Amino acid sequence: MSISLNPYLNFEGNTKEAVYFYEKALGAKIVVLQTFGEQPENPDYPLTDEMKQLVMHAHLKVGDGDLMFSDTFPGMPHQAGGDSVQIALHPTDENRAIDIFAALGDGGQVVMPLQKTDWSPLYGIVKDKFGITFQINVPGELNQ
Structure with a gap:
C-alpha cells in the first residue's frame, strides 16, 4: 500500500500572494492555481466578483514534495x-x-x-x- 502526505494551507483572501511568495522563496513550481471564478457557477450559491478572484486550489511542487493552498470561502471561519x-x-x-x-x-x-x-x-x-x-x-x- 502506498500513501502520500502534504500540507494544505488555508488563507483568508491572500492565497495568490502566498503562492507567489513560496514559489520564489522555495524555488518551487506552480502546478495548479485555480480560482473560484474558474469553476462552473452554481445558481444556489452566486459568487461576487471579489469571491471569483479567490483561490479555490493551488498546488506547488517543492523539490519532491507538494504544498497546497486555498482561500477560505467568505463567511467560513478562519484562524491564521x-x-x-x-x-x-x-x-x-x-x-x-x-x-x-x-x-x-x-x-x-x-x-x-x-x-x-x-x-x-x-x-x-x-x-x-x-x-x-x-x-x-x-x-x-x-x-x-
Whole structure:
C-alpha cells in the first residue's frame, strides 16, 4: 500500500500572494492555481466578483514534495497562523538552506537562527509573514 502526505494551507483572501511568495522563496513550481471564478457557477450559491478572484486550489511542487493552498470561502471561519503544525524543509545544500531561511524570514520573524546542532550542520526556525512556521534542517548523520 502506498500513501502520500502534504500540507494544505488555508488563507483568508491572500492565497495568490502566498503562492507567489513560496514559489520564489522555495524555488518551487506552480502546478495548479485555480480560482473560484474558474469553476462552473452554481445558481444556489452566486459568487461576487471579489469571491471569483479567490483561490479555490493551488498546488506547488517543492523539490519532491507538494504544498497546497486555498482561500477560505467568505463567511467560513478562519484562524491564521498558529504553531501546532510546522513545515519542515530538508535542503541538502547549506547555501540553499541559508537562501530559503532568508527568503522566508523576509517580513517574518526568526524564531531560532540557523546554527549547528547535535543533529544537523545547519538548523533554524522561522515564522514567515503569513504566520506559517518553518523548520529548516540540513540533514546530518543523526537525521538521514
